Amino acid sequence: MLAQVRQAVAEAGSAILEIYADPARFETELKNDDSPLTAADKAANEILVRALESLTPDIPVLSEESAQAPWATRRHWDRCWVVDPLDGTKEFLKRNDEFTVNVALVEQHRPVLGVVYAPALDRWFFAARGQGAWRQDGGRDPVAIHVGEKIADRPWQVVGSRSHNTPAVDAFVERLGDAEMVAMGSSLKLCLVADGSADVYPRLGPTSEWDTCAAQAVVEEAGGQVLDAESGQPLTYNARESLLNPHFIVCARPDPGWFRKAA
Numbered sequence: 001m002l003a004q005v006r007q008a009v010a011e012a013g014s015a016i017l018e019i020y021a022d023p024a025r026f027e028t029e030l031k032n033d034d035s036p037l038t039a040a041d042k043a044a045n046e047i048l049v050r051a052l053e054s055l056t057p058d059i060p061v062l063s064e065e066s067a068q069a070p071w072a073t074r075r076h077w078d079r080c081w082v083v084d085p086l087d088g089t090k091e092f093l094k095r096n097d098e099f100t101v102n103v104a105l106v107e108q109h110r111p112v113l114g115v116v117y118a119p120a121l122d123r124w125f126f127a128a129r130g131q132g133a134w135r136q137d138g139g140r141d142p143v144a145i146h147v148g149e150k151i152a153d154r155p156w157q158v159v160g161s162r163s164h165n166t167p168a169v170d171a172f173v174e175r176l177g178d179a180e181m182v183a184m185g186s187s188l189k190l191c192l193v194a195d196g197s198a199d200v201y202p203r204l205g206p207t208s209e210w211d212t213c214a215a216q217a218v219v220e221e222a223g224g225q226v227l228d229a230e231s232g233q234p235l236t237y238n239a240r241e242s243l244l245n246p247h248f249i250v251c252a253r254p255d256p257g258w259f260r261k262a263a
Contacts, residue, residue, distance in 0.1 A: 001055070001105075002128050005115050008051035009101050012044035013119030016086060016101070019043065020120060026093065036089045041065050044085035044101060052081050052103070059105070062238065064210045071241040079107045080238055084210035088186030091162065097121050098162065098185030104213035109236040114217025116187050125191045127221035135195050147224035147252035148196030155180045159189045159201035159250075168204035168247075172258070176200075190215035193250045194222040201250035202258075204229060209243050224252050232259040 019025045019040040028036045045065035052061050060069065063083040074080075081103065086092060088099035097120035105113040112129040124142070127133040134142040150156065156179035160169060173179050182198050190212065192198040216226040216235060226235050229247040232254065249258055 002113060002115070002126060002131075004055055005052075005103055005105075005113070006117075006124070006126060008048055008055070009103055009115050009117045011051070012047045012085060012101050013117050015043040015047055016040045016092075016099075017119050020092065020095075023095075028093065036093060037065070038086070038089060038092065040092060041086040041089060045083070048083050048085055048101070048103060052083070056081075062210070062243075064208065068243070074238055077238055079105065082106055082111070082210050082213040082237055084187075084214075087211055088188075091185035096162070096185065098188055100186045100188060102187050102210060102214035104217055104237075106213065106237045109239040110234070111213050111217035111220070111237060114214035116191055116214050116218060118186070118188060123188075125194065125215070125218045127218040129217075129221065131221070133194055133218045133222035135191075145195040145218075145222050147193060147219070147222050148199070149252060150199050156200065157182055157198040159184055159192050159198045161185070161189065161203070161205075166205040169202055172202045172204060187211060187215040190219050190226065190250050193224055193252070194219045199251065202229070202248075203245075203250070204247045207245045207248075209237050209245060212245060212248070213237050219250055224250065225254060226250050227254060227259070229259060232256070 031037050059079050061081045084102040087102050091098040101117045103115045104111045114127050116125040122138045124136040133145050135145045136142040156176045158179050160181045162183045162185045189201050229249050
């Protein structure tokens with residue numbers, strides 16, 4: 001099923017790139033939370049929802065750009081797809097190439113399959129439970145990835161958002177001591193930890209479940225963790241009425257002190 005999901009994601013990425021290549025088609029409207037919605041979001045969503053519903057008619061799709069089923073219905077789902085057709089719309093509008101298509105399969109509130117594709121970079125990250133995590137650039141063969149261990153004599157490599165930094169993140173980084181910030185957009189931030197390019201990604205600001213679910217599958221299969229910044233427990237999905245994530249920390253090996261300080 002991973003190959004079929006990747007095919008659908010590739011088609012969505014192609015639709016996004018057609019619009020990305022033509023700034024005249026960058027029509028933007030604001031959603032209820034004031035986040036931007038573009039024609040690319042809509043086109044990718046249509047492709048993905050149609051493909052997933054055809055692939056697994058019995059598994060509901062929870063997508064950022066579709067009408068959300070009420071909690072009274074969702075609470076009974078044992079499995080669902082969690083989809084962000086265009087993660088990093090602000091990066092798309094800034095034309096910095098750091099936007100992704102995210103698709104994840106959730107079983108019993110945990111991601112078991114995830115595909116993250118950055119179409120403008122032609123870069124893939126994907127994983128399935130028990131099959132490891134992989135990165136693929138362009139037409140090259142996929143390469144297995146694994147989180148890295150903190151190098152003792154190197155500053156902490158800390159991933160930060162290009163568009164959503166917060167004072168809480170600044171305070172977290174200051175407590176680490178010797179640290180260097182690596183700015184990145186969209187779910188690629190989690191993937192930098194997954195492939196060992198960064199040590200930690202503290203997200204101490206708002207996100208939604210479709211922003212993280214697919215990349216969490218990649219991080220976990222790469223040996224890392226995506227943990228609630230208060231409890232230190234893994235993030236779960238479709239487990240409560242709100243679709244907002246708690247603040248979280250992505251890392252290879254957590255420091256217990258992070259959670260008391262970051263909460």
